[in-house]
Amino acid sequence: MTTAETESVESFRARARDWLAGNMPRLDENAPPPALGDDDEEWVRARELQRMLYAGGFAGICFPVEYGGLGLSLAHQRAFTQETAGYEMPVQLNIPTFSIVCATLLDMGSEEQKRERISAAIRGDEVHCQFLSEPSGGSDLAGLLTRAELDGDTWILNGQKTWSTSAYAADWGLCLARTNWDVPKHRGLTMFLIPTRAPGLHMNRVKMVNGSREFCEEFFTDVQLPATAVVGEVNDGWAVASRQLFHERNAVGGGSPFVSGLAGRPRALGGQSPFTIARATGRAAEPGVRERVGEWVAMETVQHQMVARVGRAIGTGALPAPAASLLRLFHAESAQRATDLAMDVAGAQIAAGVGTEEGVVGRAGIAYLSRQGASLGGGSSEMARNQISERLLNMPREAAADRDIPFNQVKRGRA
């Protein structure tokens, strides 16, 4: 597409506004937030909504035309997203399908992988997920133990993964496995693109303290994969994973061009902000409560301002890519502060619900139980601090006891 053919942002915005008004269903502001742990219907709905966007010509705004997208700029995407306020949107597809998996395939995938997977996702026909973390792994992703061995032309996969967001709803997943144990850990990994319904793949949903069941764990027993399942090069899977991690940080931080549509109220709080709680508990007149609600308003606002500034700066090169960790860290802080403030504001009411229902305030209590989610998901805050100090501030790297050591000689713990 030449410059002459590109629609102006404002024209695109106007067209999107009209189209949205004429075609997309309005959000029901009064609908209760969906119960956590029972979101199968949401996924069906997300695919439907994505198909509508695709039919209307507003899907995959920043993806290249040859893979089913519109090939437009971040400014177009942002304009579209702003216009979606008040409409139902398939926001579940933003992370990981579009902004992590498709973004990574775009960078590192084979032509076939790009053509098939990205366009299917844009059409609303497929959902993608990631099989990265392992139970023994924590922050040390590259220390993973799942193995893939070549048997003729076929890869045989064995091992266990966990923390796969929404994997139960997905069709394909990016799976990182060890293919060489005699070299240092980063050099023996390979990334595979695998169907979630492959024989030998068994999946469970993990129940979280807030009742959510969005994470899955998977057991791979002699799962067979063709050579074309490899993404990037054999034993160069870490390069692919690094792109995924970059895109994940960017997406979680709000800087991704592949995120489309406003998410509405943040789910982490179950819609129960300190403001809502102050109203619900009848404490809005107390000065201490007002102070805390104001603090929340400020933190939320600064969080958005950070995303805008750092996203822009990474875009222009004013800040290097690892600056995305600034967003990651600040997001965790503001999300956590919100749960703390909600608890403070609720005071004695946080302990109980309304009748046998948890109610507005009880949901804030439950959100408080998963307070750390914001500094664990998408890499821990500790890893973000390592990134910032080492990659952005150029401080000396942490001594790693597994650096340059063949992986089969690295010490492992008991947990």
Place this chain on the structure above:
Amino acid sequence: MTTAETESVESFRARARDWLAGNMPRLDENAPPPALGDDDEEWVRARELQRMLYAGGFAGICFPVEYGGLGLSLAHQRAFTQETAGYEMPVQLNIPTFSIVCATLLDMGSEEQKRERISAAIRGDEVHCQFLSEPSGGSDLAGLLTRAELDGDTWILNGQKTWSTSAYAADWGLCLARTNWDVPKHRGLTMFLIPTRAPGLHMNRVKMVNGSREFCEEFFTDVQLPATAVVGEVNDGWAVASRQLFHERNAVGGGSPFVSGLAGRPRALGGQSPFTIARATGRAAEPGVRERVGEWVAMETVQHQMVARVGRAIGTGALPAPAASLLRLFHAESAQRATDLAMDVAGAQIAAGVGTEEGVVGRAGIAYLSRQGASLGGGSSEMARNQISERLLNMPREAAADRDIPFNQVKRGRA
């Protein structure tokens, strides 16, 4: 002294109460706190007060009789201290004279050093100080650069020290110097007991942000010391310094048996607590202010409760000696929280004084400027956290780039 001869704590307490009432001057509750940076008179007064205690038979309560003390128990000392509420006491002599220098000499000094220095201090004739830290040193005390070289029977001392508390008021100081550069850092140090008026010793007072001038820096140029100046063994000075550090932590934390007399209001706040500030600013009726004053009351109380519990536990062996770092760390936290709360309570009034005087609220502002003093003096909070995690919780020690390396091969920074 046999058990039969030991006076009961309650009898001692009663006798102390009577004697204090009859002999010690009462504290003037209405006297303004002495101006920081001009405390020479206080030192003259401290010696006078100590002489009174000695004359009355209440000096050196926990020091052995043969070195001029009373040889009584910690319980006796605590009872005495409780009774001193409302009286002027020579509290300046507690740290470092009695609880660090004399305590260390008691553990490690020669018989002559103990007989002469401890008894002189108990009589009120001498004040002691420490020459430990160096400008390049920070937390790495053992990495010091001051050197002592033997010339015949005479040690020749050259180098620079700093952060010597109240050294300007002292007669003798414990000075750690390097006597062997070819061995790892801890093994080449020797402790010396030196007169502060020795030829070649030049001393300056260091002005702090709060106006205090209690710290000194010293320059040693060919200072000559006899062989008897060595405390402990040559090249075994680290053992002596370790005792000093232990006693310092214990004293700062409030667990020392050699601390006598109630200190009155903590000096760190310049007497300006959040409570006082709430009164002075007329904000005592505001709920947010009341909450903060209550928080301060709680922190202060817990701080005392910690000292009592941990002090007792170290005494009985229920907790090992490094538990003193718990006190060190908590003390810093509570002192810092107090300055923060005072600032919050003062609100807009912290910026200004009353007329050309700083006034009550201005002093809280000044105290806030030296907020970190509490987590820097007597070893930083970072070192306390290292101690707790490594010595109390037995976690792996930090990698030290200078361990087991001859000191003359250790890397040094530019600052």
Place this chain on the structure above:
Amino acid sequence: MELELTADQKLFQSSARSLLEKDHSLDRLRGLAPGEPAWDRDSWQRGAELGWAATIVPEELGGGSVSGEGVRDLTLLAEELGSVVAAGPFLPVNVVLAGLVAAHGSGPDHAATIESLVAGEQVATWAVYEPGGQWAPEAARVAATPTGEGWRLDGTKDRVEAGLEADLLLVTATGPEGLVQLLVPASAEGVAVSPQWALDLSRPLAEVRFDGVVVGAEAVVGTPATTPEVLERQLQIALLVQCAEMCGGLDRMFALTMQWGFDRYSFGRPLASYQALKHRYADMRTWLEACHATTQAAAEAVQAGSADAPQLVSVAKSFVAERAQWILQDCVQLHGGIGVTWEHDLHLYLRRATSDRALYGTPEDHRRRLADLSSL
């Protein structure tokens, strides 16, 4: 924990531990179906047989403590129960006993009730919160109206611990001449108890409506003159139990997280070798010691009936409840993802600590109370 225990106290502690291991598994708690009772009366009865409702009741009223210092024994026990997030009416029964014992000798006699509570035959609870309200017992809106022979009660209480199971409700109400506390049988006509969703899985709560409930004059606990101090005593015991059980839970979860730090490797070395984490362990260890220090100091003051007992329980509650949150959330963080799964134990402790933080005065409430008590 207490740093030094007598042989009797150790025995008392170990008998409690045995029963707790048998009756109070965390897996059972985690597996409760909605509406399923968190504890049963048999189990509570077994606890009562070990003296769990006896420590702060004088021997002449059927109680007794192993050390002669009942409040100290109570906190010792509360630590043990807290260390396994034990379900059951330990807190409300002891709080009601605290009130009845404090009122003993003023107002109607409740000796028989005390005896049956000590024996575990009856269960009682304190109905003090009101719907939508914060901690404000002195502002009770439940109305107690004199009827001539007795009292009529109207209004609603909520967040009543063990409300569904209790035989007796100690109701803090407002009468024509101020606060009055009434001991009301849950079976009385006009009492309607309904379950209320609770954050703490181990402590079911209930809402209790009083609709023209009539009780005799003998239902009164204390007199107008003694009611304030009886209320204060109830609060003090509630706070001590909360603080001690939080301490017990923190000890357990900190130990678990310590072990995790040694066992879990990342980048070829244990988590416990990372300075940034070591420093956080050091902070937690420090706060944990401070939690114990202030809880034990408060227990001593309440035991001794010291003039500063009201201050010291508020100091302890405001401090422990805040630090419990800091410590437990950091334990979650150090565990990583599994720390926020339903299968992990941490959330059970976090639920208890969050609920303890909320009830009987939040840290903020107690800080304001400390300002009051300091004559600010």
Place this chain on the structure above:
Amino acid sequence: MELELTADQKLFQSSARSLLEKDHSLDRLRGLAPGEPAWDRDSWQRGAELGWAATIVPEELGGGSVSGEGVRDLTLLAEELGSVVAAGPFLPVNVVLAGLVAAHGSGPDHAATIESLVAGEQVATWAVYEPGGQWAPEAARVAATPTGEGWRLDGTKDRVEAGLEADLLLVTATGPEGLVQLLVPASAEGVAVSPQWALDLSRPLAEVRFDGVVVGAEAVVGTPATTPEVLERQLQIALLVQCAEMCGGLDRMFALTMQWGFDRYSFGRPLASYQALKHRYADMRTWLEACHATTQAAAEAVQAGSADAPQLVSVAKSFVAERAQWILQDCVQLHGGIGVTWEHDLHLYLRRATSDRALYGTPEDHRRRLADLSSL
């Protein structure tokens, strides 16, 4: 900092830097004797010649900005001044100009005053605080009484920045029909200015007494209808200057502390190699970016006159003032003992930030304002 500057803005910035280097040394500030003026009018005049009082004044009133976005230029400048804790009447002069410009066209004409302030010929300041009071301009106790031809002023203001040096005082007072702002010559009869101890060495404060001070009707700024928005504009400019100067100071001190981390060795390796410290540097770096983000967003909103400008300045002030404390105190901690010596630069910045935190609304004040603005 602004991430992208135009060539004109860069020139504006570098001219400011040159003057600041020449006129505003930290050593001079540190060495001030008690009562010695922190700045002189010549120096301010030189600043005014570089446009330091012109940015937010329209060209037709004698002002002008290099970028055409005066508020953005003002914050750019404030960062530069903040980075060296520059002494001088930059904040009060610009705040008064903000008010006069906002009121221009309503009420008496102050074009001549504006012009002389822009040129640096006169110095003006805002007298808004009152002794013992918090931030509450709407509750001014200084009384403005109509005299027929003009007004009489009675009462006392304090914490008046540059009060001793100012030629003109913009006084926020209460008249019979509400708030009224009057521009009063410091030389008027009945005005008594006395120095007041200030935490910030670079910003002398004064107490100003008005004892039957009589001014003409032309002294009024704005009208009863415009006064609220004029006041709001003054506040917005004061807050932006504060936030931007804190950002500038934080940049400088963070860079200094970074360098220290690399240069200072402990146990044979640089401080910057210790994970516990690295993580704190990472936190500081994050907060610093957030401080810039919110300050620039607020500047944009004020520049554009957006409806959310009142919110965004309060967001920025409440956030930046709090984080400035966290960052600066941790910079002190990382420096160790020398960070709390008089000879070190850090306390000069800490004094400024602490004073900025206190004045024109504390973070707590602005949080409550945010609750108001959110219609809670």
